[in-house]
Amino acid sequence: MGEHKLQWGLKNRLSRITNNGKIIMLAVDHGYFQGPTTGLENPRRTIEPLLPYVDSLMVTRGVLRTSVEPSTDIPIVLRVSGGTSILKELSNEVVTTSMEEAIRLNASAVAVSIFVGADHEKESLDNLAKVVDEGERYGMPVLAVTAVGREMNRDARYLALASRIAAELGAHMVKTYYCEDFYKVVEGCPVPVVIAGGKKIAEKDALQLAYNAIKDGALGVDMGRNIFQSEDPVAMVKALRAVVKEGKSVEEAYSLFTRESGKQIKVVQKVQPGEDLD
Ligand code: 5RP
Secondary structure (H helix, E strand, O other): OOHHHHOHHHHHHHHHHHOOOOEEEEEOOOHHHHOOOOOOOOHHHHHHHHHHHOOEEEEOHHHHHHHOOOOOOOOEEEEOEEOOOOOOOOOOOEEOOOHHHHHHOOOOEEEEEEOOOOOOHHHHHHHHHHHHHHHHHHOOOEEEEEOOOOOOOOOHHHHHHHHHHHHHOOOOEEEEOOOOOHHHHHHOOOOOEEEOOOOOOOHHHHHHHHHHHHHOOOOEEEEOHHHHOOOOHHHHHHHHHHHHOOOOOHHHHHHHHHHHOOOOOOOOOOOOOOOOOO
């Protein structure tokens, strides 16, 4: 049997995630080390209205079981690394969820963080390598997340290093941050790259970030806070779709956001007596 046929399950799962085009993955896994993150205090309330507009959902098993209807037809990217909290050293992760559990939950991919340059770099890379081995065995793609410690520069040199290491260890997709000269990160990484949004910024700036990433070769966005912490998350995800999936400009997408969120600036025209408006 050819390699292609042997990897049918893995490729089938991967195609559910990549959806044959640019993608929007909704990241709602923040609670695994941050607790009830702003905007995600009640995961179900946040997630449900956004599902019709995203291609996949990045989530832990706890939130998946409790806050997503099993009948929902959304590809799941299951976070399987963790075991740390914001109160301690974040790089000290372990694998928290088995491959068997990922299959039971019908995940389409699993996600593991790596911490290149951090105290527990080696252990986190070991987590990734072992999960890739298991993933290959069971036909489960692995998304590597390049977590960036406070002491690291989020520049192309660092992010290209971390992304390339993830791909070399066998990750099927890499999630990293956008940076200046981002095309260098994409060029140096032989598997598809998606970007995290990072801390909440103004909606127009987040749309610009997504636009730039796509222009520089990203497969899509794996965004959390810039969607669910927006003043109107549904309007924001629709605007993101316009940029990522429909090739619209930032201006066009932002005006969609303002229209959808009812934020349009109302121009009050003063009508002089006897004057008509069209
Ligand atoms: C943490 C993660 C988060 O899912 C993530 O950083 C993506 O969300 P955001 O767009 O809020 O940065 O993987 O390691």
